[in-house]
Amino acid sequence: MKESVLQYVWQHKLFVPHGMVTTTGHPVKVIDVGRLNTDGGPDFFNAKVQIGPTIWAGNVEIHIFASDWYRHNHHADENYASVILHVVLKADQEVYINGRRRLPQLELKFPESIEKRFEELIHSHKWLPCIEHLQQVKALQWESWKNALLYERLSQKIDDIRELLLKTNFHFEEVFFRMMARGFGFSVNSAAFEMLSASIPWTVVQKCRSSVQQMEALLLGQSGLLFKACHKYPEDEYLEELAVEYRFLQRKFDLVPMPASLWRWLRLRPENFPEIRIAQLAAMMVENVSLFNDVTETIALDSWIELLGKAEVSSYWKHHLVAGVYQSKERSKPGEGSLMCLIINAVVPVVFSYADYQGNYGMKEKVLELVEELPAENNVIIRNWKKAGADVHSAVDSQALLQLYRKYCEPKNCLRCRIGHIVLTSG
Ligand code: SF4
Known part of the structure; x- marks a missing residue:
């Protein structure tokens, strides 16, 4: 039995x-x-219990065995001096605070089914351990859980943005560039894109915004992928031109490229290969030098799609998904699905944070309304949720379900999940 189950039983008053x-x-x-309490110290703060005729107010500590009190050194820790009750599964010994006051102990009794179902969820090898119980979840319960998950996901992104804002002295335009770069990584390469964007001072990015070739040289050179490609395809003249341009920028601005080994290709569709995504980011940065202002000025899905979608890559990248490898089929822009991902993962959180910073509640409302208009993402997690019978109508649903899967199902956080609560406590 895990201590977290005992905490869960106590927290939700599921004991007899x-x-x-x-x-x-x-x-x-x-x-x-x-x-x-999820930090250090006793498990529950400010509890109130009546023991015999006396009402006690203070903290509660929970353990599987009473002897864990000594094993965890609580007897010598001042933080535990105000514990009023030791809740245990098995009271295998009496315990004392400061060696003097005997701590009241309670062996907690609760329905066996809770532990049994929890063990089934935790040890299941199914894609979704609770899949057989999903029909128990009522529409209203789904609705309120999804709203909470969406809010949680947005809050996490806003926290990330706040961190970037602090690092950039509240330079929203730079933060927007960094978030767009991360978005172009489409999860597999998002960390590498993040590192790429952080490796270039914003003033240097600004200076290169008048020429798409210079911006490509800057970004590809900094990514470490340009020299790798030049080495592999020495006869490729365009790559050599970019390398000459990058060497100039590197000397002028004292730039240090990232290791090329940080980029990932495994299980990626060719359209998501890093070099073509870097070329698309370069095009977007050059096509519209006031992109951030424009997206904050008009909060409308059509307008955002148009703004992000009009940047075409340079003629070289129209026929290359990988540097040095020509392909006859022409592609010039990210597809609509990719634009939607950029909107949901980069534009929405930055514009929402900007509205929050400005104290503009009307703007925040508009951004949230726009999320409802966005179509659901189409990735393996969402396809699996659909197969499991979950309703997925818009990005509101898909974002919530991505949050649920990544933050709860994958790390087996069923005790914190509202569906897990229904499974553990029903019948
Ligand atoms: S976290 Fe929730 S939805 Fe995910 S497997 Fe556990 S109970 Fe099911």
Whole structure:
């Protein structure tokens, strides 16, 4: 049994409330279980329990075995001096605070089904451990859980943006560039794109915005991929031109390229290969030098698609998805699906943060309305949710379900999941 299950039972009052007594035979009545503490110190703060005739207010510590109190050195830790009750599965010994005050202990009793179902979820090898229980979840429960997940996802992105804002002295345009770069990584290469954008001072990016070739040289050179490609395809004249341009920029601005080994190709569709995505980012940065101002000026999906979609890559990249490898089929822009991903993962969070920073509630509302208009993403996680029977109508649904899968299902965080709660407590 995991300690987290015992905490969960206590937190949600799933214990058998009648006949509770301490190990010394005093009746226990739980008035308030307290607030779960996820940092250091006791597990629950500000609990209120009646032990015998006395009402106690303070903290509660939870362990599987009472002896864990000593194993974890709580007896010598001042943070645990205000514990009023030790809740355990097995009271294998009496425990004392500061070697003097005997701590009341309660062996917690609760329905066996909770632990059994939890074990089934945790040890399941299915894509979605609770898949057989999904029909138990009512539409309204799904709705409110998805809203909470969407809010959680947006909040995490806003926290990331706040961190970038602090690093850039609240330079929204630079943060927008960094988030767009991360977006062009489309999850597999997002960390590498993030590193790429952070490796170039914003003033240098600005100076190269008048020429798409110079911007390509800057970004591809900094990525480490340009010299790698030049080495592999020495006869490719365009790559050599970019390399000459990059060497000039490198000397002038004292640039240090990233290691090319940080980029990933495995299991990527050719349209997502890093070099073509870097070329598209370069085109977007040059095509519209006031891109950030423009997206904040008109909050409308059509307008954002038009703004992001009009940048065409240079003629070389129209026929290359990989540097040095010609292909006859011409491609000049990111597809609509890619634009939607950029909008949901980069434009929406930055514009929402900007509106928040400005205290512009009307603008925030508009951004949220726009998310409802966005179509759902189409990736393997969303396709699996659809197969499992989940309703996926728009980006609101897909973003919530991505959050659920990545932050709860994958790390087996079922005890914090509202669906997990339904599974563990039903029937
Ligand atoms: S986290 Fe929730 S949705 Fe995911 S497997 Fe566990 S109970 Fe199911």
